[in-house]
Amino acid sequence: MATAPRYWRENPSRYNMVGIKCNSCGRHFFPPRAICPVCHRKSVGKIEITKLKGEGKIFSFTEVQEGLEELSLQRPYIVALVELTEGARVTGQIIDCEACDLTIGTPVRATLRKLSEEGPSGVIHYGYKFVPIKEKAP
Amino acid sequence: MRRVAIIGVGDTEFGELWDQSFRDMGIQAGLAAVADANISSEQIDALYVGNMSAGRFIEQEHIGALIADYTGLARDHIPATRIEAAGASGGLALRQGFMAVASGLHDIVVVGGAEKMTDVSDVESSVIQSSAADQEWETILGATFPALHALIARRHMHEFGTTREQMADVAVKNHKHGSLNPKAQFQREITRETVLGSPLVSSPLRVFDCAPSSDGAAAVVLCPLDMAKKFTEIPIEIIGSGQASDTLSLHDRKDVCSMAATKAAAKRAFEMANITTKDVDVAEVHDNFTISEILAIEDLGFFKKGEGGKATEAGLTGLQGEIAVNTSGGLKARGDPIGATGLAQAVEIVAQLRGKADKRQVKDASVGLAHNVGGTGGTAVVHLFRRA
Numbered sequence: 058m059a060t061a062p063r064y065w066r067e068n069p070s071r072y073n074m075v076g077i078k079c080n081s082c083g084r085h086f087f088p089p090r091a092i093c094p095v096c097h098r099k100s101v102g103k104i105e106i107t108k109l110k111g112e113g114k115i116f117s118f119t120e121v122q123e124g125l126e127e128l129s130l131q132r133p134y135i136v137a138l139v140e141l142t143e144g145a146r147v148t149g150q151i152i153d154c155e156a157c158d159l160t161i162g163t164p165v166r167a168t169l170r171k172l173s174e175e176g177p178s179g180v181i182h183y184g185y186k187f188v189p190i191k192e193k194a195p
Numbered sequence: 196m197r198r199v200a201i202i203g204v205g206d207t208e209f210g211e212l213w214d215q216s217f218r219d220m221g222i223q224a225g226l227a228a229v230a231d232a233n234i235s236s237e238q239i240d241a242l243y244v245g246n247m248s249a250g251r252f253i254e255q256e257h258i259g260a261l262i263a264d265y266t267g268l269a270r271d272h273i274p275a276t277r278i279e280a281a282g283a284s285g286g287l288a289l290r291q292g293f294m295a296v297a298s299g300l301h302d303i304v305v306v307g308g309a310e311k312m313t314d315v316s317d318v319e320s321s322v323i324q325s326s327a328a329d330q331e332w333e334t335i336l337g338a339t340f341p342a343l344h345a346l347i348a349r350r351h352m353h354e355f356g357t358t359r360e361q362m363a364d365v366a367v368k369n370h371k372h373g374s375l376n377p378k379a380q381f382q383r384e385i386t387r388e389t390v391l392g393s394p395l396v397s398s399p400l401r402v403f404d405c406a407p408s409s410d411g412a413a414a415v416v417l418c419p420l421d422m423a424k425k426f427t428e429i430p431i432e433i434i435g436s437g438q439a440s441d442t443l444s445l446h447d448r449k450d451v452c453s454m455a456a457t458k459a460a461a462k463r464a465f466e467m468a469n470i471t472t473k474d475v476d477v478a479e480v481h482d483n484f485t486i487s488e489i490l491a492i493e494d495l496g497f498f499k500k501g502e503g504g505k506a507t508e509a510g511l512t513g514l515q516g517e518i519a520v521n522t523s524g525g526l527k528a529r530g531d532p533i534g535a536t537g538l539a540q541a542v543e544i545v546a547q548l549r550g551k552a553d554k555r556q557v558k559d560a561s562v563g564l565a566h567n568v569g570g571t572g573g574t575a576v577v578h579l580f581r582r583a
């Protein structure tokens with residue numbers, strides 16, 4: 058799969074959930090894009106690099122039994138679409154829980170974890186995963 | 196724009212064809228289509244080939260020239276072009292051929308599609324299929340291709356009350372149709388229990404919710420409608436062609452229970468044909484997973500959003516239903532050799548509209564639809580066909 062430089066290139070986003078805010082429409086996007094897909098040309102010069110809080114809710118989830126080879130150490134694992142509080146959605150693993158404890162709407166927070174190891178060279182790749190958070194009082 | 200007709204079709208069996216190479220299959224389908232069209236190979240003006248990933252499945256790129264060469268066309272130096280859009284490669288190749296004839300640039304065009312998937316291991320095959328998704332922001336994070344469709348399935352169940360049983364019914368129906376198709380990969384009927392008792396792949400999807408890895412090829416011959424009667428008694432006109440794109444990643448779509456690309460492609464095809472969903476008698480839709488067929492029959496307008504599961508359960512998509520869906524067995528039972536799939540759909544619709552679909556014939560079928568998807572809906576293409 059991906060080689061080390063391919064991971065490093067995306068490290069700011071993978072480590073710190075760096076996305077963008079379009080100051081034309083106010084929408085957030087992750088990962089960063091050069092242009093807002095809603096505002097198109099109007100967004101030129103109005104794209105602001107922004108660190109997302111990394112908090113959100115599960116929009117949908119699945120427990121993967123037959124994962125990709127590099128992730129097979131941790132099979133089965135849970136993958137979710139997470140809707141961040143800023144509005145952008147991301148794909149990520151949910152850890153430190155069982156699938157049966159999750160529902161659509163479960164609040165989660167991003168945390169930096171090992172994503173995979175690269176073949177015989179043993180290079181370890183890190184990135185965000187999500188952990189469920191206890192619902193705070195409103 | 197000139198009107199375009201299909202004058203010949205050809206295909207291979209789909210399945211694990213260990214004794215056939217990529218080029219063997221391409222030749223078999225191509226020559227069958229040429230023979231069916233009653234043309235000689237010198238009459239062919241151009242070739243288009245749908246193929247997703249020969250580079251990774253058999254380490255062979257340059258598929259256009261390969262197929263032209265081995266079907267005996269190299270000496271004529273015809274333009275030969277390979278088209279890639281993941282699962283929609285075949286449907287897009289058909290559209291390219293359609294546009295080439297409609298524009299007046301070429302008269303007789305052969306469009307083929309082929310994929311040889313079983314020379315690699317099942318694990319490797321699933322890695323290659325996952326390359327249709329966003330490698331940087333989906334696959335690397337653990338979202339396999341079945342996982343992405345499982346995310347769609349769970350959300351559809353959540354929003355519309357679609358049940359596990361209704362999804363199983365898609366597979367049951369398509370295997371039933373496959374049992375009537377001598378070229379299908381699976382020709383054995385199954386029950387709900389078969390699906391619900393099969394191993395989990397990515398919850399809630401199980402093995403029998405997923406289309407198989409397959410080898411196979413399919414091809415059609417196109418020409419201007421006003422020339423078509425010279426070659427065949429029953430030309431099948433392509434009356435509409437629509438293509439659309441969407442975000443590569445599932446998470447970037449506002450609505451994951453609907454494929455906006457399917458809706459846009461269908462709208463364009465129906466507008467071109469100047470007909471409505473109600474006019475369609477038979478449809479081949481992209482059921483790479485059971486949930487995908489439910490989305491498709493909703494997004495194509497056969498049923499209201501959220502009603503696809505219920506309609507399937509009620510038998511409305513069977514051979515005698517309101518709209519016969521995936522009479523070939525679909526990707527699920529007929530098989531899914533990725534690049535060939537969009538062409539195999541056209542081959543099935545042509546068989547239906549010619550009245551040559553034997554035991555799976557839909558009575559008086561005169562208008563057909565084919566719907567082919569790439570990735571989780573980043574590409575969709577819809578074609579409409581009518582007996583001319």
Ligand SMILES: [Zn+2]
Pocket residue numbers: 079080081082083084093094095096097100
């Ligand atoms: Zn904007």
